[in-house]
Amino acid sequence: MALAKLGILISGRGSNMQSIVRACRAGDVPAEVAIVISNRADAAGLVWARGHGVPTAVVAHADFDDREAHDRAIVEHLFNAEVDWVCLAGYMRLLSRAFIEAYPMRILNIHPSLLPAFPGLHGQRDAFEYGVAVSGCTVHLVDLELDHGPIVVQRPVMVGGCPDAEALADRILVEEHRAYPEALRRLLGEPWRLEGRRVVFGSSTG
Amino acid sequence: MALAKLGILISGRGSNMQSIVRACRAGDVPAEVAIVISNRADAAGLVWARGHGVPTAVVAHADFDDREAHDRAIVEHLFNAEVDWVCLAGYMRLLSRAFIEAYPMRILNIHPSLLPAFPGLHGQRDAFEYGVAVSGCTVHLVDLELDHGPIVVQRPVMVGGCPDAEALADRILVEEHRAYPEALRRLLGEPWRLEGRRVVFGSSTG
Numbered sequence: 001m002a003l004a005k006l007g008i009l010i011s012g013r014g015s016n017m018q019s020i021v022r023a024c025r026a027g028d029v030p031a032e033v034a035i036v037i038s039n040r041a042d043a044a045g046l047v048w049a050r051g052h053g054v055p056t057a058v059v060a061h062a063d064f065d066d067r068e069a070h071d072r073a074i075v076e077h078l079f080n081a082e083v084d085w086v087c088l089a090g091y092m093r094l095l096s097r098a099f100i101e102a103y104p105m106r107i108l109n110i111h112p113s114l115l116p117a118f119p120g121l122h123g124q125r126d127a128f129e130y131g132v133a134v135s136g137c138t139v140h141l142v143d144l145e146l147d148h149g150p151i152v153v154q155r156p157v158m159v160g161g162c163p164d165a166e167a168l169a170d171r172i173l174v175e176e177h178r179a180y181p182e183a184l185r186r187l188l189g190e191p192w193r194l195e196g197r198r199v200v201f202g203s204s205t206g
Numbered sequence: 207m208a209l210a211k212l213g214i215l216i217s218g219r220g221s222n223m224q225s226i227v228r229a230c231r232a233g234d235v236p237a238e239v240a241i242v243i244s245n246r247a248d249a250a251g252l253v254w255a256r257g258h259g260v261p262t263a264v265v266a267h268a269d270f271d272d273r274e275a276h277d278r279a280i281v282e283h284l285f286n287a288e289v290d291w292v293c294l295a296g297y298m299r300l301l302s303r304a305f306i307e308a309y310p311m312r313i314l315n316i317h318p319s320l321l322p323a324f325p326g327l328h329g330q331r332d333a334f335e336y337g338v339a340v341s342g343c344t345v346h347l348v349d350l351e352l353d354h355g356p357i358v359v360q361r362p363v364m365v366g367g368c369p370d371a372e373a374l375a376d377r378i379l380v381e382e383h384r385a386y387p388e389a390l391r392r393l394l395g396e397p398w399r400l401e402g403r404r405v406v407f408g409s410s411t412g
Binding site for chain 2: 114115116117128129130131132133134136138150151152153154155156160196197198199201
């Protein structure tokens with residue numbers, strides 16, 4: 001079976017990008033990372049990717065008049081690299097409709113809470129301040145609503161003993177680095193389908 | 207240390223009531239169940255409680271003009287039984303403000319989801335249909351908003367492999383029967399305080 005080609009979008013350190021690259025190279029995910037794209041030239045993850053022989057591109061949003069034009073330039077890079085699946089890994093930009101429709105149900109995002117609880121920019125802090133005893137992380141397919149699409153993988157994280165939101169964020173990050181490869185492994189390696197908004201794995205012989 | 211006295215409110219089978227009674231008698235929770243009150247005379251849990259030597263009362267809501275009068279009658283039973291803590295265990299009635307203020311931060315409820323996700327009457331079904339991969343149960347202090355008060359204990363439940371919402375509900379129920387005794391054990395046996403809406407266990411020597 002040919003390996004799927006992944007494109008990973010980052011804005012910063014890209015620690016989830018690193019976990020995906022490592023999982024692909026270890027053979028845990030049947031894919032290769034064809035390109036890493038950042039919207040910021042100074043994203044630390046670019047240095048890591050180059051150092052590990054992963055092709056990179058910078059498509060700076062400041063160079064474009066609007067979100068759609070920026071997204072078109074990114075999609076062009078993805079198409080040129082023959083990318084099958086797009087992974088958002090700390091990419092701090094909303095995607096336009098045109099981007100999402102260029103890769104329908106083929107864009108993944110990771111979020112540091114158990115969605116639908118605590119969407120938005122501050123999932124860890126919001127969960128901590130709410131006082132939940134269980135939080136976690138979510139890998140989901142991207143649709144037109146923020147932090148909303150069908151859920152592929154969630155991993156729970158116990159909050160007990162965390163003195164602050166940063167400690168909780170650290171615990172969640174450990175599980176993020178497991179969840180993203182797990183989601184890719186399952187989506188690429190198992191039959192799956194959508195029932196309503198549920199991602200159901202396994203053949204539909206029921 | 208004197209045992210705390212619990213009053214448990216039920217409307218049906220009261221399986222969580224049973225788990226609390228068992229945990230108290232096993233010495234896992236430093237409390238005794240002083241009274242079980244049902245708003246329905248035909249609640250199956252009443253038979254179980256009587257069979258296990260637990261005092262019971264029926265305060266049928268149909269016998270009262272309004273929620274406040276019904277709640278006043280229940281609180282009178284609780285006061286007469288010298289109840290310290292009230293546990294809702296499948297009690298299918300909203301509590302009035304007067305009831306809640308009679309036992310401020312001394313009323314517990316259990317809910318079959320990881321609050322704040324999926325409040326309301328159908329926590330298991332709503333979570334299943336949303337397609338979460340992790341759900342669970344929540345024991346929380348009761349405040350004036352439904353399924354909203356400070357969280358004491360949550361236990362996660364993996365959804366994977368559940369063919370339907372009923373199967374998920376069964377899995378969650380197993381954890382409910384662990385969560386309610388755990389919450390009581392901690393609240394009655396450890397120092398705790400509220401910080402904002404977070405329940406923080408341990409002495410505040412930090």
